Amino acid sequence: MSAPTPFRDFRTVDPFADPLDALLAEIAINIQLPPGLHAKAGDRYASVRAFIERPGSPLHGRVRAFYPQGSMAIDATISTRGTDDEYDIDIICEIDGAGETAAQLMDLLEAALAGYPQVRIKRQTRCMTLYYADGMHLDITPSRRAAPAEKVSEIVHHKSDSADPGRYVLMNAWGFIDWYRDRTPTEDRFALAMNSRFYEDAGIAFAAADVDEVPPQTPLVIKNVATVAQQLLKRHRNIAYADADGRIPPSVVISCHAGKAAVPGLGLADMLIRQARWTARAIEEADRAQRLIAVPNPVFELEKFTDRWPETHAQQRTYAGLLNTLADGLEAARRNVELEDLQAWLRKQFGERVVTRSVVAFNERLGRQVKSQQHGYTRNGGLFTPAAPAIIGVAAGLAPVRAVAHTNMGERRPS
Numbered sequence: 001m002s003a004p005t006p007f008r009d010f011r012t013v014d015p016f017a018d019p020l021d022a023l024l025a026e027i028a029i030n031i032q033l034p035p036g037l038h039a040k041a042g043d044r045y046a047s048v049r050a051f052i053e054r055p056g057s058p059l060h061g062r063v064r065a066f067y068p069q070g071s072m073a074i075d076a077t078i079s080t081r082g083t084d085d086e087y088d089i090d091i092i093c094e095i096d097g098a099g100e101t102a103a104q105l106m107d108l109l110e111a112a113l114a115g116y117p118q119v120r121i122k123r124q125t126r127c128m129t130l131y132y133a134d135g136m137h138l139d140i141t142p143s144r145r146a147a148p149a150e151k152v153s154e155i156v157h158h159k160s161d162s163a164d165p166g167r168y169v170l171m172n173a174w175g176f177i178d179w180y181r182d183r184t185p186t187e188d189r190f191a192l193a194m195n196s197r198f199y200e201d202a203g204i205a206f207a208a209a210d211v212d213e214v215p216p217q218t219p220l221v222i223k224n225v226a227t228v229a230q231q232l233l234k235r236h237r238n239i240a241y242a243d244a245d246g247r248i249p250p251s252v253v254i255s256c257h258a259g260k261a262a263v264p265g266l267g268l269a270d271m272l273i274r275q276a277r278w279t280a281r282a283i284e285e286a287d288r289a290q291r292l293i294a295v296p297n298p299v300f301e302l303e304k305f306t307d308r309w310p311e312t313h314a315q316q317r318t319y320a321g322l323l324n325t326l327a328d329g330l331e332a333a334r335r336n337v338e339l340e341d342l343q344a345w346l347r348k349q350f351g352e353r354v355v356t357r358s359v360v361a362f363n364e365r366l367g368r369q370v371k372s373q374q375h376g377y378t379r380n381g382g383l384f385t386p387a388a389p390a391i392i393g394v395a396a397g398l399a400p401v402r403a404v405a406h407t408n409m410g411e412r413r414p415s
Helices: 019-030 035-052 102-113 173-183 188-201 225-240 251-261 268-288 313-335 342-350 352-371
Strands: 063-069 087-095 120-123 128-131 136-145 153-157 167-171 300-304
Touching: 019 188, 019 225, 019 268, 019 313, 019 342, 019 352, 035 063, 035 087, 035 102, 035 136, 063 173, 087 102, 087 153, 102 120, 102 128, 102 136, 102 153, 167 300, 173 251, 225 251, 225 268, 225 313, 225 342, 251 268, 268 313, 313 342, 342 352
Parallel strands: 087 136
Antiparallel strands: 063 087, 120 128, 128 136, 136 153, 153 167
């Protein structure tokens, strides 16, 4: 493994002075939940809750808490699986006085959602999924409070085609969200630089990276390097498992390790390498001990993030190999950013269409910088002003690929 990268204070250093960091940032921007859908997600969240709690609903007066979990709660939502236009929003619906079996509680939520307009609804093992025409999915998981612990809940687990009553699974998503946010505070200059690009690409005005405050009414969607690296790692996982039929490495494991590996001030490539190595080492240590990797919730050890994946040693070894390949490739690119076939390699890691758009955006942005007599990049990350900005291969010959099916984190692909 390469030597540790020195601390980089993003209050005074351009977070994208390194071309590999800049290109990865473009990829990250291309997998974000677009600003319009981000706002729409909040509206749908409120609308669904109101519908579930409406007078006449079997859950009227019984919803004790309704809150986002998973990627939406920590600002790490990305497009799902191998597709570039589908997004998952995960919500916990905590039901008061729930003396029902897991199957009965899921029945109640299904009945409360019946008739919700303009969506297709499907019952899953642990949630009800609402499919919207624009590609967004809302996964609503019913739970009950596991007294007396505050915010510790039990979520349902019941196969819809089974006659058994199902079971409850302990969880503390609320505590994990607080833990992750504490571990990954906002890095102002990085966040402002990323958000300025994000909103610029969406056609929304956002001041230059030197601004000191977020513009009024403009949410800071991207907040720190650790979360952006986590998004890239999830995208890498989604592409690697795009055609897999079984369960895939859970997003919450990636999020947990991202929180543990977080170090403020690292560059984006270095943070992505660090997170990939972190999970790969954890898997390798478990494998040497002849056991499957076990990742508990850091604030509630009774909750196991790896309760359904991996199922075999081969599964975890495969993922560790994929992570090490990613880290090795990034380290090679860091030593020589003009590495032959870099662009083709990036496509394999993050997807054809996303990398195509990202390389085009990178070159267009670099072209604008050159025109305005700002900087370009040397092969080692230094600054220069080229006659014609380019990355090896630029966008020539790139073509979009077919979209592939989505699967929920750690779940089997819906039929």
